[in-house]
Amino acid sequence: MAMMLQLIFVLSTLISVTVSIDVFGHFGISVELDIQHPVPEFHDLFWVFNRAYNVLKYSKKHKESTFYSHYKGRVEFNVETYRLTLKNLQKTDSGLYEAKASGNKVRVVAEYRLSVLDPVEAPVLTHQLTNDTCNITLTCRGHDLSINFIHYKETFEEKEVTSPGGVTLSLSVNGSTIICNHSNTVSWKTDVMEMRELKRLCADEGSVSPFAGVSVCLLKTVLYSITLTLMLSAVITVHIRERLTKSS
Structure with a gap:
């Protein structure tokens, strides 16, 4: 008991x-x-x-x-x-x-x-094109956190990172909108980008640029060669004209 x-x-x-x-x-x-x-x-x-x-x-x-x-x-x-x-x-x-x-x-x-x-700061969502216009690097930044993602045509992968202080940065897609979200327990702020902006930057698969497959270095070499040839031709032409004038 x-x-x-x-x-x-x-x-x-x-x-x-x-x-x-x-x-x-x-x-x-x-x-x-x-x-x-x-x-x-x-x-x-x-x-x-x-x-x-x-x-x-x-x-x-x-x-x-x-x-x-x-x-x-x-x-x-x-x-x-x-x-x-x-x-x-x-x-x-x-x-x-x-x-x-x-x-x-x-x-x-x-x-x-x-x-x-403290309320979180507004994040920044940016994009950068590489040599392949359909290969775009997205960067989502907020305070001391950063997320990078390479977007190729229709592919997209959601990512998230969290700091020891409980601040979260995420990169996600909602319908046709790409969202960079910076948040903590009491506040959140976002920066967005429309998917159509990336599609506009991405070249159509069926269209081919006149310079497709030509490297920048090779293109510069060709231009320098053409310029040098024109300069030499001009010098030779002037020299011939002077000799013809003296002969007359």
Whole structure:
């Protein structure tokens, strides 16, 4: 019987443990933190930052809310739901937030781990043609991440890379649109390119250029040779005319 009571006590303790919830927000916005568990009878309710700094104190008896120095003007508190709203988030707001109901005992009724992130920068999607006009290199760049892909005619492969800080860069296709997406947990920005732009750059299989198969080096050599021949012909012509004039 004693073992059964002990087991029930352990299970009830495990069930009542508050699990920290990860919350993400970006610089300058607001975030709402709700109570996670039923609130028992209490005298005061506190929202606490990093288990050391009071954000606010709510007195149930006097129906009064006290906001502490760093958070004055930047927090709102709902006296009915006990919800905490943090406004104009700063990077220094990142950390652990707990709601504690103080009565006969102190109980944690909410626990959040907030991460304040910077919004991502707009990515850049570029293309570059190689010697083969149907062979196009696509480059998707965002911050310190980069993706390269060689597009040949109708082929396309989706790619994605993620930094240790949780920032993701992806190159994908949606219908006729190529999308370079730069994102983190709280924001995303894109740069797009229409597939028809690549098709316009890609030469039709049936059309052949007059210089197809001729290297640039060979073409330059031919042009230099023609120019040199014309110059020599001009010099010889002038020389012959001068001799004919002297003979006359």
